[in-house]
Amino acid sequence: MKNNLQDLSDENLLIALAEGDEAALDVLYLRHSGRVLAYALKRGLAKDRAEDLLQIVFMQVFRKKHLYDPKHRGLAWIYVITRSELKDYRNREIKDFVEWEDSLSQTPDNSPILEGQVVDSQEAEALLAELKPREQEVLRMKYLEDLEYDEIAARLNESESNLRQIVSRSLRFLRGRHERR
């Protein structure tokens, strides 16, 4: 059966998936994961986040398997899911980022806070120690030295968008750590 799946069209693979043949998802992944990943990378996502998105897209292909209409091309179905998930992913990131920027701007000393809690510089250093060296450096410049993105970009020879991604990712990581405590 698994060998036969390789010969099926995308449309028939999606039908097989909808009928409970989970091996069809493997074949779809082999055929289209590179395409989805390239699409995400081309639209500015860093590799780890592009892989996050890839995982989300194929989970959605799996979850929405019963909604696929064989009248439409299988590839178009995967494209629609990819496009829509990329949009949602970006919206979530922007929302996270804005929330954090807001909470940070409300602190008197501009040091990182978690859930409204003011963290002194020692605590900030302890928090930063949980990050990778590059992320520590960027966050230290942004929040302890109070530099703007263009200034950090010039110092580190990085693009501003990349720096924003590093900051957003690091804050999300720290918040996750804090919530687990």
Place this chain on the structure above:
Amino acid sequence: MKDVKKDFESFSSVSEEAASSAVLGRIKNQIAVSAPKMRNVAVKLGLIHLASSFLTLLACPQFGLRLFFKGHGLMHYFMQISETFCYAFCGAFYLAGTFVIARMALNYDEWLLVKKSRTLMIGSVAMISLGVFTMLSQEMSWELALIWLFGATLGGEFVSLSRNEWRSFKENLFGPSVK
């Protein structure tokens, strides 16, 4: 609209190697974690069968057992064809009811699990029901039970068919449809 078309063209024109198998592994794990458990689905199907039995027995007596009505209900019409047809159709009606409701009440992955083991599910539900009817009914006989079981199995199987299986079934029976 034009942009979407262009975007899709650029999406479909990419011919990249498959991405890391680690991501596929994570997807598989996530699917495994969220997959419905057979035991839970069996319990749900049991509850659905109880509710469906209640509704069915309001309209169609099974081996003389009925709820809240007198007379023969649907059995009156089935009996006009033949007794054999009546018992087979009562079985089909009884089990089809359960599986139609299950199809609507269970989520898609739970329904797929029922379908994957449908021979076992249909057999179990039919045999348990038959056991209960044997205990409660005076009209039970081996012949009638077998005919009823035949109808019940057919009814359960038919309503469990997917669109695709229906299409194949019709094509096998009448040949491919011409559009």
